[in-house]
Amino acid sequence: MAQRLPVLLVIALALAACARLPAPPTPTATPGPVATVTGAATSAPATAPAVAPGVSSAGEGVALITGTFSITNDFIFVYFPESPVALVDLTGFVQRDAEWPIPVEGQTLGYLTIDREALTGSFRLQLPARPEGVLSDVDNDNAQEPGVQVFAVAWWPNLTGDPFAAGDDRSKGWPNYLASTLTDAENNDEVIGGKLVVWSPDANQAFPTGFGPDGKLFTADDPAAPLPAGYTVIDLDQEPFAVSRNVTEELTLYEPRDAAIKDLSALSFSAAFDELVARLRKEYAFNGIPGKEPDWDALVAELRPRIVQAETDRDETAFYLALQDFVLAFPDGHVGLNGGQIGAALFQEATAGGYGFAIRELSDGSFLVVYVLADGPAARAGMQVGATLSAFNGQPIGAAVAAIQPPLNFSTEHSRRYQQARYLLRTRPDERAEVTFTNPGGQPQTATLTAIEERQSFAFTSVLRGSDPNALPVEFRILDSGVGYIALNSNYDDLFLLVRLFERALRTFEANALPGIIIDLRQNTGGAPLGLASYLTDQTIVIGQDEAYSELTGRFEPDGPPDDIEPSESQYRFATIAVLVGPGCSSACELEAYAFSQVPGVEVVGSYPTNGIFAEVSRGQYELPAGFGAQFSARRTVLPDGSLLIEGKGVVPTVRVPITAEGLLSGEDVELQVAETLILEQE
Numbered sequence: 001m002a003q004r005l006p007v008l009l010v011i012a013l014a015l016a017a018c019a020r021l022p023a024p025p026t027p028t029a030t031p032g033p034v035a036t037v038t039g040a041a042t043s044a045p046a047t048a049p050a051v052a053p054g055v056s057s058a059g060e061g062v063a064l065i066t067g068t069f070s071i072t073n074d075f076i077f078v079y080f081p082e083s084p085v086a087l088v089d090l091t092g093f094v095q096r097d098a099e100w101p102i103p104v105e106g107q108t109l110g111y112l113t114i115d116r117e118a119l120t121g122s123f124r125l126q127l128p129a130r131p132e133g134v135l136s137d138v139d140n141d142n143a144q145e146p147g148v149q150v151f152a153v154a155w156w157p158n159l160t161g162d163p164f165a166a167g168d169d170r171s172k173g174w175p176n177y178l179a180s181t182l183t184d185a186e187n188n189d190e191v192i193g194g195k196l197v198v199w200s201p202d203a204n205q206a207f208p209t210g211f212g213p214d215g216k217l218f219t220a221d222d223p224a225a226p227l228p229a230g231y232t233v234i235d236l237d238q239e240p241f242a243v244s245r246n247v248t249e250e251l252t253l254y255e256p257r258d259a260a261i262k263d264l265s266a267l268s269f270s271a272a273f274d275e276l277v278a279r280l281r282k283e284y285a286f287n288g289i290p291g292k293e294p295d296w297d298a299l300v301a302e303l304r305p306r307i308v309q310a311e312t313d314r315d316e317t318a319f320y321l322a323l324q325d326f327v328l329a330f331p332d333g334h335v336g337l338n339g340g341q342i343g344a345a346l347f348q349e350a351t352a353g354g355y356g357f358a359i360r361e362l363s364d365g366s367f368l369v370v371y372v373l374a375d376g377p378a379a380r381a382g383m384q385v386g387a388t389l390s391a392f393n394g395q396p397i398g399a400a401v402a403a404i405q406p407p408l409n410f411s412t413e414h415s416r417r418y419q420q421a422r423y424l425l426r427t428r429p430d431e432r433a434e435v436t437f438t439n440p441g442g443q444p445q446t447a448t449l450t451a452i453e454e455r456q457s458f459a460f461t462s463v464l465r466g467s468d469p470n471a472l473p474v475e476f477r478i479l480d481s482g483v484g485y486i487a488l489n490s491n492y493d494d495l496f497l498l499v500r501l502f503e504r505a506l507r508t509f510e511a512n513a514l515p516g517i518i519i520d521l522r523q524n525t526g527g528a529p530l531g532l533a534s535y536l537t538d539q540t541i542v543i544g545q546d547e548a549y550s551e552l553t554g555r556f557e558p559d560g561p562p563d564d565i566e567p568s569e570s571q572y573r574f575a576t577i578a579v580l581v582g583p584g585c586s587s588a589c590e591l592e593a594y595a596f597s598q599v600p601g602v603e604v605v606g607s608y609p610t611n612g613i614f615a616e617v618s619r620g621q622y623e624l625p626a627g628f629g630a631q632f633s634a635r636r637t638v639l640p641d642g643s644l645l646i647e648g649k650g651v652v653p654t655v656r657v658p659i660t661a662e663g664l665l666s667g668e669d670v671e672l673q674v675a676e677t678l679i680l681e682q683e
Helices: 075-079 269-283 296-313 316-327 340-351 397-402 413-423 456-460 495-511 588-597 661-665 670-680
Strands: 064-070 085-089 107-115 120-126 148-155 181-184 190-200 205-208 224-227 230-235 242-244 248-253 336-338 357-361 367-372 388-392 432-438 444-450 474-478 484-488 516-520 541-550 555-558 563-565 576-580 602-606 621-623 629-631 635-638
Touching: 064 148, 085 120, 148 248, 190 205, 190 248, 269 296, 269 316, 269 541, 296 316, 316 336, 316 340, 336 340, 357 413, 357 456, 367 397, 367 456, 367 661, 388 397, 397 413, 474 495, 484 495, 516 670, 541 588, 576 588, 576 670, 588 602, 602 670
Parallel strands: 064 248, 484 516, 516 576, 576 602
Antiparallel strands: 064 120, 085 107, 085 148, 107 120, 148 190, 181 190, 190 230, 205 224, 230 242, 336 629, 357 367, 367 388, 388 432, 432 444, 474 484, 541 555, 541 563, 541 635, 621 629
């Protein structure tokens, strides 16, 4: 399941998980030669007169690494609740090879403790007497020598198997999240600071003492000086590099700047708004995409005076309402505003009332009453389940639905339309509405309903109705028909647990020689994309190319190599596989759906496509004044033809299940029945 995938989270204002080792972006310019290439450099004399600056030749060198870290985002506690740190071989960076597989021999684990409340951690890592990393000759003296082993200390989560990155959990490249080195996301993830741990087999090896004229480490222009045998800590933030050989050394692990939450909370309302807009004008993921980029000038002209007035009046509610209008201008389901208690209270007030009934739009465009609250306004007016609603407040029902503006962001018309039908019937208590409906076998009738405080009708048509927030991330069973059923409930959970449960389901189904399996993704709001389809094919699944804004070029550039999902070492085969989708499958769930759809023979079954929202949001987290927070898409993924992956269209069913009155009123899971029949007919 080794992969390079963007990390996504839907609507929650918390950072999504980061891939273990994000690969460096595709270079926009040819990098300088790496250190193994001969060239003009400061050579270490054959009889070295001194060790590198600051090194004491006394003692045996470093034996123990301790240290701390602090973060702004707590996703690691959700996705990887039990993780070590590791001494990680940096040969991938020395060679500038983002595809270099980090060997198990180049990983030494250490103990990590975390404080979830303080968002801090500490670690302790005992260095091995003789490490088994790769030796690299980095001294540029034009002589072939054994070289040194170069390491960083990094947070080291894993998804499968033992704690090491191996097999299906293998990693490539070099670490750039919570590592002892600082990397430049705008420049191929070049190491630009922090500390290295270097081991030398003897006193005849040398190491760079600076970045050289090109500003890059391990290139031919680096000055160099000898190192003593054993371990040395190199501080890259000093010029020349400072070195230390204390028995115990303390290192800090760094959260990358681009992954940290952008904290604008200390600014005034207007200053925070100005800074937010300035950043988004450059960094918003869908800038330059027709139909996706907002009209920035018009938005600022409309909303900034309201922001300034809210600041003058010290009115946090007015500030929230202006921000809400700003956020709703983005046709992007990943964009959202957390208004804290103010936002929650306003939403509750605006939607607390209902008329005691709920509707669903059928495939033929009519609207069916699917729920009537006992003794509610609609019931007292004689409305029955199965009635057809034809008009609302004097408008044809289709036009009335289309006029509704839910307080949500959408990337697709099918998701918007679904929610418009729900929010048509939400209002404040005591508001009145005139409805025209026809009961089964009856004649059209018009009634005036007065809203009461009730939410049962609203909940009845939720795309997440019936889901259990306390359920395991993966549940599975064998249906009475003998078909295997897996519910992938969430990608926002303990990922190690999630992967093991999913593979256990596949292993169980294969052992029982089932005719086929159903993978249900209909109620999964996202989290970390895992590429679980890797268990079902021996072919690499091509995902697309990530793109992010570059400060260096002022435009969107490829961010890392193209994303793909490599086959897992464990493979499972089934005669027929059906994947259930719907608008309740969002973000990372949609990547799973897309990957499953690329497995030969898989059928995607549903009445609707998935939600159609796909972007990385880890770089788009903002803290704002008044305790508000916002999330914006920060990285997009494009297919080889240049179109967006998933965003704006979703994963479309190959087997479309019509929405009919018979199906909605049957009380049965019609989509599941269609998938089950599809499998059984293939026997």
